[in-house]
Amino acid sequence: MNGPVVVGVDGSPSALAAVDAAARAATLRGVELRVVHAFLWPAMHAPPASSVLGPPTAALHETVERIVVDAVERARGQATGLRVDHAVIVGEASMVLREQSRTAQLVVVGHRGSQRLAELLAGSTAVDLSAHGHCPVMVVRGRPDPAGPVVVAVDGSPQGQPAIAFAFSEAALRGADLVALHAWSTWTDHREHALGRPVDLVEIVGDVDRLRQEEERELALALSAHRERYQGVTVRPRLVRxxxxxxxxxxxxxxxxxxxxxxxxxxxxxxxxxxxxxxxxHHAHCPVTVVRSHL
Structure with missing residues (x-):
């Protein structure tokens, strides 16, 4: 897909961090970066087609313009030659960005917006967009380790394959290792947690080693379809009980x-x-990309 990388901005520090991450993503992919600000009049009564130049105050218009200009300048400062487009669109942020995701290959947002309500909801726009976007959504949070790996969660389901494919591609673009993490447990693990004491493994589960081997095979199978295509990516499977x-x-x-x-x-x-x-x-220490499955 040759669509742009889209970044949503609202003037918050979280959004500026998203601009940095989006500029890098666009540069790695060799595509245009599109800076988008979703605008709602304070009275919340503006019709969908109303112009952002229309009525309230010049000061409000200047504020919106400054948010976009600052983001565009910041993006251009991240990489020489990066093509940057921008748009101010009337509408609610999650709906505007959801529509943008139809033609984008990646949408990037900060984990918290500038509104107090968004802070209370721990990033409602990020969660809604991650659930309903039409392309992968990167939510920028935490303090990533620039030399660290890309980590992908592997659950063995067919619905998880698009996330694995994206993770391989991203690791290749970044020149990073890929850690494929698959967590597993037995009924005993849950029983021990509930009782607060060890449970007899032999009595309850039987052959735990056999279960581990099955989980190892499941992890290997989930990765096998992508290893050949991305032979230059160092893969580190990690099985965690x-x-x-x-x-x-x-x-x-x-x-x-x-x-x-x-x-x-x-x-x-x-x-x-x-x-x-x-x-x-809500809790990761680095940016998180959510990849939806359409299976």
């Missing part, structure tokens, strides 16, 4: 990027995203 969410959060502390699927095994009905994706967006 334990819960997925804490294992991923820990791995993110030394990563430059984490990649997760929007929903894998065990999603809870009613959540915009699966619980693992939600945890990554």
């Amino acid at each position: 334990g819960r997925t969410r804490p294992a991923l959060i820990e791995a993110s502390a030394h990563a430059q990027l984490m990649v997760v699927g929007a929903r894998g095994h065990g999603g809870f009905t009613g959540l915009l995203l699966g619980s693992v994706s939600q945890a990554a967006l």
